[in-house]
Amino acid sequence: MKYLVLIAVLVVVYLLWRSQQRRRDLGASRPAAPPAASPGLPQDMVKCPVCALHLPRNEALADPHGRLFCSPEHRASANR
Numbered sequence: 001m002k003y004l005v006l007i008a009v010l011v012v013v014y015l016l017w018r019s020q021q022r023r024r025d026l027g028a029s030r031p032a033a034p035p036a037a038s039p040g041l042p043q044d045m046v047k048c049p050v051c052a053l054h055l056p057r058n059e060a061l062a063d064p065h066g067r068l069f070c071s072p073e074h075r076a077s078a079n080r
């Protein structure tokens with residue numbers, strides 16, 4: 001009977017050790033956080049002052065005054 005208890009304790013310890021190992025493996029294999037510019041994340045939106053179109057800041061075209069436009073045509077028409 002003493003051996004049964006000992007075996008049960010060993011099994012419990014082994015299962016706990018296994019689950020901890022697995023958790024550590026999952027944490028190590030998880031890829032790093034994606035960069036901020038990855039698609040699907042909310043982006044800073046700007047508004048074209050000519051046509052009022054909203055577009056992501058990284059796709060907008062800036063003029064020498066720092067204003068942001070949707071296209072070269074609208075940038076040119078605003079600076080005419």
Ligand SMILES: [Zn+2]
Nearest residue numbers: 048051070074
């Ligand atoms: Zn525009």
